[in-house]
Amino acid sequence: MTIARRTFLQLGAGATAAASLSTTTLSAALAAGPAGAAMPGFRANPPEHERALVATAEGRCPVHIFKPEGAGPWPGALLLPDGFGIRPTLFQLAQRLADGGYVVLLPDLFYRHGPYAPLDVKKVFAGENPRQLVSAAVGESPSNPMASRDAGPLLDYLLARPDVKGKKVGVTGYCMSGGMALTIAADYPDRIAAAASFHGGTLATDADSSPHWLAARMRARIYVAGAETDRFYPPEMAARLEKALTEAGVNHSCEIYPGTLHGWVMPDSPAYHEQGAERHWRQLFALFAATL
Numbered sequence: 001m002t003i004a005r006r007t008f009l010q011l012g013a014g015a016t017a018a019a020s021l022s023t024t025t026l027s028a029a030l031a032a033g034p035a036g037a038a039m040p041g042f043r044a045n046p047p048e049h050e051r052a053l054v055a056t057a058e059g060r061c062p063v064h065i066f067k068p069e070g071a072g073p074w075p076g077a078l079l080l081p082d083g084f085g086i087r088p089t090l091f092q093l094a095q096r097l098a099d100g101g102y103v104v105l106l107p108d109l110f111y112r113h114g115p116y117a118p119l120d121v122k123k124v125f126a127g128e129n130p131r132q133l134v135s136a137a138v139g140e141s142p143s144n145p146m147a148s149r150d151a152g153p154l155l156d157y158l159l160a161r162p163d164v165k166g167k168k169v170g171v172t173g174y175c176m177s178g179g180m181a182l183t184i185a186a187d188y189p190d191r192i193a194a195a196a197s198f199h200g201g202t203l204a205t206d207a208d209s210s211p212h213w214l215a216a217r218m219r220a221r222i223y224v225a226g227a228e229t230d231r232f233y234p235p236e237m238a239a240r241l242e243k244a245l246t247e248a249g250v251n252h253s254c255e256i257y258p259g260t261l262h263g264w265v266m267p268d269s270p271a272y273h274e275q276g277a278e279r280h281w282r283q284l285f286a287l288f289a290a291t292l
Contacts, residue, residue: 039285040099042267046091054107054157056150063154064091064106066098067163075292076158076169077102078184080147080177082266085110085138087118089268100285102170102292105158109147109177113139121268144209147180148187155191168193168220170288174265178224179203179211185222186214194291196223198280199262201232204240212241215248222252223287225280227271230262 050065064086068074079094086108098104110116116138124130142150151171158164168191173181178200185195195218197203203224204212222245226233238254245252257264257279263271265280 039281040096042092042096043099044092046095049091049095052157054153056111056153058146058149059111061111061150061154062086062108063157064094064108066091066094066104066106068098068101072103072163073165074101074103074163075166075288076161076164077104077288077292078151078154078158078169078171078181079104079106080171080173080180081106081109082175082177082263083141084119084121084124084134085116087121087268089121089266092267093265096281097172097284100288102288103158103161103164105154107150107154109142109150109180110138112142121266122270125270141176142180144179144183144211147177148183151184151188155188159191166193166292167191168292170194170196170292172196172198172284173200174198175200175263179209182211182218182222182224183209183214185220186211186217189217189219192220194221194223194287196225196284196287198225198265198284199227199230199233199260200224201230201262202237203233204237204244212244215244215250218245218248218250221287221291222250223283224252224254225283226254226256227260227262227264228256228258229260232262 052063052065053060054063077097079097081090090106094104094106119137124133127133158169171181171184171192178197179202181195181197185192202210204210224241226238238256242254257276260273260276261271263269264273264276266272
């Protein structure tokens with residue numbers, strides 16, 4: 001299991017508070033808020049959505065496609081799953097993003113493990129060993145390089161769709177996939193216009209797969225929002241990421257959301273923080289509206 005998933009599952013074992021860090025070098029629209037950006041609400045019961053299989057170098061990745069109402073075409077977006085795999089909560093997130101005017105591709109990055117039943121995240125945390133329960137259910141988390149390899153055919157599929165317009169898409173990641181989103185932005189600079197990470201962990205470490213090493217290759221606008229309490233995204237790591245992005249000349253903004261724990265965006269998480277989650281939506285819609 002990767003550290004990215006341990007970021008969430010070990011919070012109860014001793015999280016440390018992170019001081020606020022806010023650097024606004026992104027566009028004025030993002031800094032000022034989502035003026036003019038669509039802000040649809042959650043659908044309690046999202047409509048049926050399209051499903052497909054995308055061939056990758058390591059198998060066939062199931063994908064879920066969500067669209068707004070209307071004729072299109074629309075800009076495309078990748079919404080990467082967190083460390084608990086595909087489940088109804090992610091369908092709600094993907095549909096809400098789609099309702100803002102995007103064709104959203106939600107890939108099952110755990111496809112290497114084979115089919116699995118959706119996890120009940122609150123029941124997972126009520127168990128004695130959450131990490132073991134998650135690993136047994138969905139398998140080991142893919143690494144940043146593995147997810148980025150998958151991104152090639154996923155982007156091919158998304159950009160080739162007749163209901164998708166433009167040559168670039170946006171990508172957003174959560175928990176384990178925050179670092180994946182940044183890695184994908186670096187590995188596909190000609191196809192990623194914007195990348196966001198929300199409560200992502202291990203974004204700037206000594207590991208070869210740490211996305212901060214790739215900052216010089218990033219051409220997308222980057223937005224990183226960390227939890228105030230996240231032992232795997234402490235203040236020194238936030239500062240290290242900020243330094244790497246700044247020195248590489250990346251158009252970016254890094255923030256810490258006060259009062260939040262790792263996982264605050266997900267409505268099915270014990271860490272869900274409604275105010276922080278809605279701020280996430282405002283920033284994500286503003287970022288995509290400014291770039292796609």
